[in-house]
Amino acid sequence: MSGKKHLIYNPEKECMSRDEMHAWQSAKLAETVRREYENVPMYRARMDAKGVKPEDIRTVEDLKYLPFMEKTDLRDYYPFDLLASPRSEIVRIHGSSGTTGKPIVSGYTRNDVDVWSEMMARTLTAAGCTKDDVVQVAYGFGLFTGGFGAYQGADKIGAMVVPMSSGNTQRQIMMMQDLGATMLCCTPSYATYLGETIREMGLAPGKDIKLKAGCFGAEPWSEAMRVRIEELLGIDACDIYGLTELGGPGVAFNCLEKDGMHINEDHVIAEIIDPATGEQLPYGEKGELVFTSITKTGMPMLRYRTHDICSLTDKPCACGRSTIRMSRITGRTDDMLIIRGVNVFPSQIETVLVKTQGVAPHYMLVVDRVNNSDTLEVQVEMTEEMFSDTVGQIENVRRYITEQIKSVVGISAKVTLNAPKSMPRSEGKAKRIIDNRKL
Amino acid sequence: MFIKQLSVFLENNPGTLRAMTELLGRGGVDMLALSIADTQSFGIVRTIINSSQIDDAMTLLRENGYIAKVNRVICAAVPDRPMGLSELLAVIEESKLSVEYMYSFLRAAKPGTAHMILRLDDGKKAEEVFEEHRIKMLSQEDVDKM
Numbered sequence: 001m002s003g004k005k006h007l008i009y010n011p012e013k014e015c016m017s018r019d020e021m022h023a024w025q026s027a028k029l030a031e032t033v034r035r036e037y038e039n040v041p042m043y044r045a046r047m048d049a050k051g052v053k054p055e056d057i058r059t060v061e062d063l064k065y066l067p068f069m070e071k072t073d074l075r076d077y078y079p080f081d082l083l084a085s086p087r088s089e090i091v092r093i094h095g096s097s098g099t100t101g102k103p104i105v106s107g108y109t110r111n112d113v114d115v116w117s118e119m120m121a122r123t124l125t126a127a128g129c130t131k132d133d134v135v136q137v138a139y140g141f142g143l144f145t146g147g148f149g150a151y152q153g154a155d156k157i158g159a160m161v162v163p164m165s166s167g168n169t170q171r172q173i174m175m176m177q178d179l180g181a182t183m184l185c186c187t188p189s190y191a192t193y194l195g196e197t198i199r200e201m202g203l204a205p206g207k208d209i210k211l212k213a214g215c216f217g218a219e220p221w222s223e224a225m226r227v228r229i230e231e232l233l234g235i236d237a238c239d240i241y242g243l244t245e246l247g248g249p250g251v252a253f254n255c256l257e258k259d260g261m262h263i264n265e266d267h268v269i270a271e272i273i274d275p276a277t278g279e280q281l282p283y284g285e286k287g288e289l290v291f292t293s294i295t296k297t298g299m300p301m302l303r304y305r306t307h308d309i310c311s312l313t314d315k316p317c318a319c320g321r322s323t324i325r326m327s328r329i330t331g332r333t334d335d336m337l338i339i340r341g342v343n344v345f346p347s348q349i350e351t352v353l354v355k356t357q358g359v360a361p362h363y364m365l366v367v368d369r370v371n372n373s374d375t376l377e378v379q380v381e382m383t384e385e386m387f388s389d390t391v392g393q394i395e396n397v398r399r400y401i402t403e404q405i406k407s408v409v410g411i412s413a414k415v416t417l418n419a420p421k422s423m424p425r426s427e428g429k430a431k432r433i434i435d436n437r438k439l
Numbered sequence: 440m441f442i443k444q445l446s447v448f449l450e451n452n453p454g455t456l457r458a459m460t461e462l463l464g465r466g467g468v469d470m471l472a473l474s475i476a477d478t479q480s481f482g483i484v485r486t487i488i489n490s491s492q493i494d495d496a497m498t499l500l501r502e503n504g505y506i507a508k509v510n511r512v513i514c515a516a517v518p519d520r521p522m523g524l525s526e527l528l529a530v531i532e533e534s535k536l537s538v539e540y541m542y543s544f545l546r547a548a549k550p551g552t553a554h555m556i557l558r559l560d561d562g563k564k565a566e567e568v569f570e571e572h573r574i575k576m577l578s579q580e581d582v583d584k585m
Contacts, residue, residue, distance in 0.1 A: 387446075387508055388508070389483060394483070419506075420505070422450065
């Protein structure tokens with residue numbers, strides 16, 4: 001026991017008995033499966049192919065009969081073919097990068113926005129937020145769910161929201177001081193950067209800076225980074241988990257025990273599967289995290305494979321919540337990278353190179369973290385098609401690739417042109433990524 | 440009138456230029472003119488060699504993993520005296536041509552004359568302008584005899 005004072009936003013839901021939760025999840029699951037079957041032709045076809053009817057899904061245990069959904073489905077049925085509600089009921093669109101050129105988008109009904117706000121209100125409350133707090137949101141506002149998610153949760157609590165969006169560090173710190181911000185929401189790497197800048201400016205946390213806690217997510221981080229952020233800013237640093245496909249941040253969150261993330265189980269059902277066989281694994285075992293939305297109506301995802309690797313536990317938590325918890329994400333089952341909070345797939349870079357060069361040159365992605373900011377270098381092997389006797393023309397090719405990556409992936413990369421055959425060749429899957437980040 | 444130039448891509452790392460010139464040298468290739476364009480990350484070696492050796496040089500380079508290309512440049516003769524080059528450049532400027540790069544031969548074919556390799560943004564127009572201004576351009580045959 002940490003002796004921490006635990007606040008719970010919705011004790012009725014967050015502390016319900018396991019039996020009650022099972023009954024609630026079973027009912028909501030059956031409802032959602034029926035909605036999906038009746039409204040989404042793609043999923044109906046997939047269920048029919050497996051010989052599963054909506055009436056076969058009565059309890060949480062029946063989940064295993066349902067077919068999976070994948071990120072590629074959001075690309076293949078982009079943008080609206082997975083909607084389970086009429087288009088006129090959709091009040092919001094959010095999105096993130098897909099596996100190739102196109103982003104993936106998710107449609108939210110009013111209900112879905114409310115569900116998401118509720119999940120984020122619980123998340124912030126678990127980190128100690130009340131209506132007396134000043135919540136500085138330094139996540140980006142846009143298609144990305146971070147900014148809006150944090151805003152909605154804090155707004156629901158009735159806290160004072162400062163929607164700063166990301167970047168402009170000097171201004172962030174000035175507002176933090178002037179308004180007396182007590183909670184911070186941003187990526188963990190930006191929290192570190194803010195902390196270091198605050199220290200360099202000679203400001204004292206606890207005196208000049210009033211922060212008490214922060215909710216940090218959208219990119220992988222470690223316990224070591226948590227300790228560093230907590231020291232720099234003098235706060236409790238809480239981890240949050242979420243993804244656009246499931247609504248956004250707030251799917252799971254740390255309470256102040258910071259021992260795993262509580263899953264908002266009355267809204268999503270979590271499973272861990274063996275990524276190779278698709279079989280469910282028991283609590284405690286590491287595998288791929290799979291989520292099923294059971295309260296969303298716009299674009300509910302059923303058995304959505306996150307490709308994130310972690311484990312689940314149903315051991316009781318000192319905070320009093322009865323919900324199961326997920327461990328930190330320890331890896332991916334695919335080659336997705338998260339760079340500055342943006343999902344990056346090597347296949348996106350390959351798409352750009354094929355499009356600009358007509359051929360797929362050998363390339364390597366080198367990721368690093370410099371001054372708490374992720375950097376991406378794309379090393380491309382020179383080809384005869386790209387080569388010219390003038391520096392200007394080669395620089396134009398390089399600039400064009402850089403611009404295309406920025407437009408397709410959404411982040412700035414440094415593109416370098418390398419000698420032919422300078423990249424390692426392998427018989428099997430080519431090694432495309434060098435990740436030098438020390439988290 | 441154009442002559443052939445060989446361009447080779449090199450990474451901007453210690454030893455790469457030495458290795459490339461050694462490869463050509465061991466293959467018996469004689470460089471008549473040479474220039475290196477360098478940026479922070481890569482370099483382009485441009486060289487004029489006897490046209491009879493170009494195919495062999497290209498094969499040698501490709502077999503050893505180099506990216507190389509042959510393209511056409513102008514070789515102009517200018518008087519080897521003060522103002523010789525600037526007079527040539529004045530003609531180029533007046534004709535609204537621009538120089539993408541330029542370098543000189545390593546040896547003079549005859550005393551009193553310098554030979555410049557030029558790549559201009561509009562090669563065809565450059566040829567006409569040079570003819571009009573009676574600027575002597577060397578043929579591939581002239582170069583091969585050097």
